[in-house]
Amino acid sequence: MVQGIVTAPALEEVALQVPEMPPILPPGSDNGDPPGWQPPRREPVVSNAVLGMLMFLAFETMFFAGLLGAFLVFRLSSTSWPPPGEPYLPIGVTWFNTGILVASAYSMRRAHRAIRDGSQAGLVHGLGLTALLGTTFLAVQGSEWIRLAHHGLTLQSGTYGATFYTLIGCHGVHVLAAVLWLATVWVLAARGWFSREWHGGIQLCKMYWMFVVGLWLVLFPSVYLM
Amino acid sequence: MADPAVMTAGPAVHVHHELGFWRTYIFSTDHKMIGRQFLFLGLFMLIVGGALAMLMRWQLAWPETAVPGFGWVPEPYMVEGIIPPNTYNSLFTMHATIMIFFAVMPIMIGCFGNFLIPLMIGARDMAFPVLNMVSFWSGLLGGLVMLAGFFVPGGHAAGGWTAYAPLTAKAIYTGVDWGQNLWNISLIILGVSSMMGSINYITTVVNMRAPGMTWFRLPLVIWSLFITAILLLLALPVLTSALAMLLFDRNLGTHFFLPEGGGEPLLWQHLFWFFGHPEVYVLVLPAMGVTSDVLSTFSRKPIFGYRAMAFSMIAIAFLSWIVWGHHMFISGMNPLLGTAFMLSTMVIAVPSAIKTFNWLGTLWGGSIRFATPMLFALAFVSNFVIGGLSGIFMASTPVDIFIHDTYYIVAHFHYVVAGIIFAMFAAIYYWFPKIFGRKLNETLGKLHFWPTFIFFNGVFFPMHILGVGGMMRRIYNPLQYEFLQPLQPINVFITANAFLLGLVQILFVVNFVWSLIAGKPSERNPWQANTLEWAAPSPPPHGNWGEALPVVHGGPYEYSVPGMAEDYLPQNQSRRPSPTLAKRHGPSGGQVTA
Numbered sequence: 001m002v003q004g005i006v007t008a009p010a011l012e013e014v015a016l017q018v019p020e021m022p023p024i025l026p027p028g029s030d031n032g033d034p035p036g037w038q039p040p041r042r043e044p045v046v047s048n049a050v051l052g053m054l055m056f057l058a059f060e061t062m063f064f065a066g067l068l069g070a071f072l073v074f075r076l077s078s079t080s081w082p083p084p085g086e087p088y089l090p091i092g093v094t095w096f097n098t099g100i101l102v103a104s105a106y107s108m109r110r111a112h113r114a115i116r117d118g119s120q121a122g123l124v125h126g127l128g129l130t131a132l133l134g135t136t137f138l139a140v141q142g143s144e145w146i147r148l149a150h151h152g153l154t155l156q157s158g159t160y161g162a163t164f165y166t167l168i169g170c171h172g173v174h175v176l177a178a179v180l181w182l183a184t185v186w187v188l189a190a191r192g193w194f195s196r197e198w199h200g201g202i203q204l205c206k207m208y209w210m211f212v213v214g215l216w217l218v219l220f221p222s223v224y225l226m
Numbered sequence: 227m228a229d230p231a232v233m234t235a236g237p238a239v240h241v242h243h244e245l246g247f248w249r250t251y252i253f254s255t256d257h258k259m260i261g262r263q264f265l266f267l268g269l270f271m272l273i274v275g276g277a278l279a280m281l282m283r284w285q286l287a288w289p290e291t292a293v294p295g296f297g298w299v300p301e302p303y304m305v306e307g308i309i310p311p312n313t314y315n316s317l318f319t320m321h322a323t324i325m326i327f328f329a330v331m332p333i334m335i336g337c338f339g340n341f342l343i344p345l346m347i348g349a350r351d352m353a354f355p356v357l358n359m360v361s362f363w364s365g366l367l368g369g370l371v372m373l374a375g376f377f378v379p380g381g382h383a384a385g386g387w388t389a390y391a392p393l394t395a396k397a398i399y400t401g402v403d404w405g406q407n408l409w410n411i412s413l414i415i416l417g418v419s420s421m422m423g424s425i426n427y428i429t430t431v432v433n434m435r436a437p438g439m440t441w442f443r444l445p446l447v448i449w450s451l452f453i454t455a456i457l458l459l460l461a462l463p464v465l466t467s468a469l470a471m472l473l474f475d476r477n478l479g480t481h482f483f484l485p486e487g488g489g490e491p492l493l494w495q496h497l498f499w500f501f502g503h504p505e506v507y508v509l510v511l512p513a514m515g516v517t518s519d520v521l522s523t524f525s526r527k528p529i530f531g532y533r534a535m536a537f538s539m540i541a542i543a544f545l546s547w548i549v550w551g552h553h554m555f556i557s558g559m560n561p562l563l564g565t566a567f568m569l570s571t572m573v574i575a576v577p578s579a580i581k582t583f584n585w586l587g588t589l590w591g592g593s594i595r596f597a598t599p600m601l602f603a604l605a606f607v608s609n610f611v612i613g614g615l616s617g618i619f620m621a622s623t624p625v626d627i628f629i630h631d632t633y634y635i636v637a638h639f640h641y642v643v644a645g646i647i648f649a650m651f652a653a654i655y656y657w658f659p660k661i662f663g664r665k666l667n668e669t670l671g672k673l674h675f676w677p678t679f680i681f682f683n684g685v686f687f688p689m690h691i692l693g694v695g696g697m698m699r700r701i702y703n704p705l706q707y708e709f710l711q712p713l714q715p716i717n718v719f720i721t722a723n724a725f726l727l728g729l730v731q732i733l734f735v736v737n738f739v740w741s742l743i744a745g746k747p748s749e750r751n752p753w754q755a756n757t758l759e760w761a762a763p764s765p766p767p768h769g770n771w772g773e774a775l776p777v778v779h780g781g782p783y784e785y786s787v788p789g790m791a792e793d794y795l796p797q798n799q800s801r802r803p804s805p806t807l808a809k810r811h812g813p814s815g816g817q818v819t820a
Contacts, residue, residue: 044433048353051432055425059463066467066497070482073493083488155480158488162480166471 053204057211060174064215067167068222074159075226086160087151089224090144097140098220104133105213112206118196120189127186127202130209134179141172164223171212171219178212181205245768253363255355256768257340260362262661264336265654267366268329269738274373275324280728282317285309287714287721289703303381311702312401315384318700320376322387323409326509327416328369330643333650334512335420335458336365339427339451341661345759346448348436348776348798350769353429354422361422368415375408383409386700388502391483391494395475407476410469417466420458427455436758438778442533443797445757445782449536450515453543457504457511465501468494492557499550507546510610510642511539513649514581517603519782520652521585523755524600525592526793528783531584538577545574555626564623571621578614582607593786593793597753598671602652605679606645613641616690631700634693640686651678651734659752663765664745670737677730684723688716754794757782761798 046054075081082088111126145165153161185205188194194202245254254260284293292307303313340358344351352358375382382405385394389409397403431444431452444452471482472494481487483494522529529535551559551567559567585607594600616638620626629635651674658666695713697704704710704717751760758778762770776798784795795801 046433048429048433051429052354052357052425055428055459056421059421059424059459061463062460063463063467066464066500067471070467070471070493070497073490074488077490155474155478156487159481159490162474162482162487166474166480 047200049200049204050207053207057207060211060215064167064170064219067163067170068219071163071167071223074163075222078159082160083158086157087148087153089164090147091224093140093144094220094224097137098216100133100137100140101213101216104130104137105210107133108206108209112199112202115189115194115196115199115202120192120194123194123199123202124186124189127182127189131179131182131186134175134182134209138172138175138179141168141175167219167223171215174212174215178205178209181208253359255351255359257344257352257355257358258661258766258770260358261337261339261341263362264332264340264365265661267362267369268331268333268337271324271328271332271369275321275329276728276731278317278321278324280724281309282314282321283721283724285314285317285702286704287718289705312381312384314702315386315400315700316376316382316402316405319383319386319409320372323383323413324372326387326505326643327413328372330509330646330650331420332365334509334516334646334653335451335454336362336423338447338512338516338653338657339423339455341657342759343427343430343448343451344434345660345762345766345770346445346757347431347434347439348758348771348778349430349434350771350775352426353434354426357422358426361419361426364415364422365419368412368419371408371415372412375405375412378404378408381405388498389472389494390498391472391475391491392485392489395472395483395489395494397476407473410473410476414466414469414473417462417469420462424455424459427451428459431455436775436778439758439797440778442536443778443781445515446518446529446532446535446539447512447515450511450518450539453539454508454511457508457543457546461501461504461508464497465505468497468501492554495554495557496550499553500547502553503550504543504546506639506643507542509646511542513606513646514539516649516653516656517585517606518581518588519755519757520599520603520656521588521607522783522785523656523753524595524597524603525589526595526785527588527592528781528785529584530587530590531580532781532783534580535584538580541577542574545570545577549574552621552626555623556630561623568621568623572618575614575618575621582611582614597655598666598668598675599652599656599753601672601675601679602648602655605675605682606648606652609641609645609648609682612687613638613645616641629693631698632693633689633697633699636699637686637689637693640689644682644686648679648682651675654738656753657759658741659748660759660762660764660766662742662745663748664741665748665752666741666745667737670733674730674733674737678727681723681727681730685720685727688720692716692720751796754792756784756794756796758797761796 044051107126107129111123111130114122114126153164155162155165182205185201188201250256251259254263281293281296284291290308293304293309294307296304297307299307302310304310309317340352343349380397380401380403382402383389383394384400384402385406389406393399394406397406400406431448435444471480474480475482475484475489481489483489483491485491518529518535549567549571551563552571555564555567616634620629620635620638655666655671658664692713695710697710697713705714748764750762750764752764753760758776759766761776778797779800780795780797782797786793787795
């Protein structure tokens with residue numbers, strides 16, 4: 001083991017005079033707290049669950065930043081987009097679909113507000129509507145994908161097809177996961193799981209849903225309109 | 227965000243109760259057990275990665291001769307003990323991959339992050355214990371998938387750890403089919419694993435500090451792990467997206483990185499290094515944190531410039547996002563852009579130098595105890611200086627264009643990244659008593675340190691000379707070039723040192739295993755250190771603190787306080803405010819009561 005704690009003799013003498021006193025710190029050190037002082041226990045500004053969710057969304061944002069970055073590299077360096085022979089993306093239907101998703105964000109917000117005011121029925125109604133709108137979005141996306149595939153747009157159709165299906169597909173998978181989460185929460189809500197006092201699960205689900213909607217509001221102009 | 231209903235839904239206080247074997251040792255949610263699991267995973271993979279390096283060194287010293295004792299390895303891995311070129315490519319690829327992702331990261335971040343964060347901030351466990359368990363098990367799954375790559379037809383990934391496309395984007399280019407796929411899948415799994423870890427670390431440090439543990443009373447190792455977690459959280463998903471695209475290129479017929487379909491090979495390099503450079507700091511920041519704690523404790527002096535240390539780590543983390551282009555100077559990038567990357571890279575030398583000089587300032591005038599952790603921490607600092615200085619050479623484009631992809635680069639990054647192993651050993655020797663409740667043998671530790679330090683430099687210092695002499699990185703047989711033949715004795719010298727370096731690690735293994743079973747039981751605070759983990763029993767029980775959480779009264783590095791009998795002052799020991807401060811700030815002694 002370690003031996004030889006070198007202490008100046010003068011200091012030892014001082015220490016011997018006041019053996020049990022709490023030490024006096026020199027200026028410049030951390031301001032000590034007086035003996036017996038208990039700092040007040042502070043409630044965290046953001047709860048663990050919400051903070052963890054925010055970190056998860058930061059991870060997701062960077063994941064999509066990578067995919068979107070790849071798309072932009074190809075989009076901005078090409079002279080004609082779509083490349084000759086490739087189909088145009090369906091703008092009109094997707095505007096409609098964007099509207100659906102924005103409406104779902106509103107219904108999600110209403111669901112959260114309802115349970116904050118203690119309304120179980122409002123929560124179940126809002127969650128159901130949100131899940132329905134999300135499913136509609138997925139169904140429209142799916143049918144449009146089938147149409148595009150019939151027009152010859154596949155993963156193998158150069159970078160145009162590859163970036164489209166990868167980027168929009170990854171978003172679609174996230175919407176699907178969010179809809180499944182919504183459905184679970186909806187079933188729980190119908191069984192009276194949540195209350196005015198206890199509805200952290202609703203807030204987390206809302207955060208994720210808002211992320212998925214917000215992400216679409218970035219992807220739609222970048223991929224469809226630009 | 228401040229929704230009262232959510233705030234009350236935090237984790238309940240862990241009540242101490244008896245758990246069965248499976249819940250205690252295997253599917254444990256206790257941060258200390260998960261830390262130990264990460265330690266064993268990392269040490270095992272360290273041996274695997276080291277063995278791969280030894281095979282590589284044999285080939286470089288005595289090219290295309292049979293490796294003694296390896297005649298049994300079947301074709302196509304080896305031909306009567308001779309390492310064929312495709313196996314050599316797998317060796318250097320997997321050496322780097324395993325060392326970076328499955329040795330250094332599990333030990334420095336997985337083990338010490340998990341073990342130290344709750345103990346040093348005075349919490350009972352992580353914020354999300356179950357997520358923590360899943361993080362380890364998915365990390366292990368990633369490791370198994372990675373190891374499985376050795377046993378699939380075509381061998382393991384052979385495109386370098388950087389996996390540059392298009393080399394890796396088509397099976398025919400390297401002859402590796404499923405090896406590269408498994409490599410991608412494994413790293414995607416690891417990305418998810420480290421995401422869960424990062425979320426846990428960040429949330430725990432932000433929300434679960436003990437009463438009185440303010441941000442600037444956090445030990446620097448916690449600062450480093452916190453910053454590392456943020457880097458990991460934001461950098462790895464970018465790699466994940468690139469890995470997914472590469473996987474699609476290989477298996478679904480996309481052309482993200484394949485020029486024949488309009489793809490862009492440089493896109494891979496940009497995405498990879500946008501992740502890759504922060505990753506380098508992910509590896510080195512915890513090592514810097516460990517070093518700061520060990521140097522202060524064994525110098526019996528406060529760390530010099532505590533806040534400067536914390537802020538310079540933040541600066542390094544920030545700068546790491548804007549320097550990735552320095553890996554790509556020869557990719558044909560616009561010289562103006564290259565200059566911008568050169569300048570941003572050189573700026574990193576400033577916070578790094580602040581840290582180095584603060585370490586020296588900490589040592590200056592201290593009552594230094596040359597215990598084993600201290601020796602390893604000092605070795606980390608000295609190696610880091612060598613690696614850091616050679617980094618400045620490479621940052622300047624005119625020099626880099628000459629030495630790019632030579633052994634100079636190999637020397638540089640081993641001095642920093644393999645130098646981390648010294649901080650890792652420092653951490654293991656320092657915290658082993660707390661992790662396992664027994665002490666490592668000091669004599670064996672010193673016997674382990676000196677040859678490790680000497681042979682480490684014997685391996686990596688001559689590589690600078692090889693690099694300036696023109697020897698290429700990743701070359702299979704240097705003898706095929708006439709101009710490299712005179713350098714061959716250096717290669718033999720390096721290999722001899724590498725074997726000796728590997729050999730002396732047996733001392734560590736012996737020490738580790740023996741001390742684990744029969745080492746001297748450790749008291750609470752064997753090193754007379756201040757930080758909070760030493761206030762808990764060794765090893766700490768489930769829940770860490772018994773009835774009440776510790777209350778923190780001061781900073782982590784109050785050593786050799788004048789007028790004290792002891793030369794250390796634990797953070798949870800109450801103290802009297804200075805009369806000088808009381809005069810200056812009123813009767814509260816200038817203390818912050820908010």
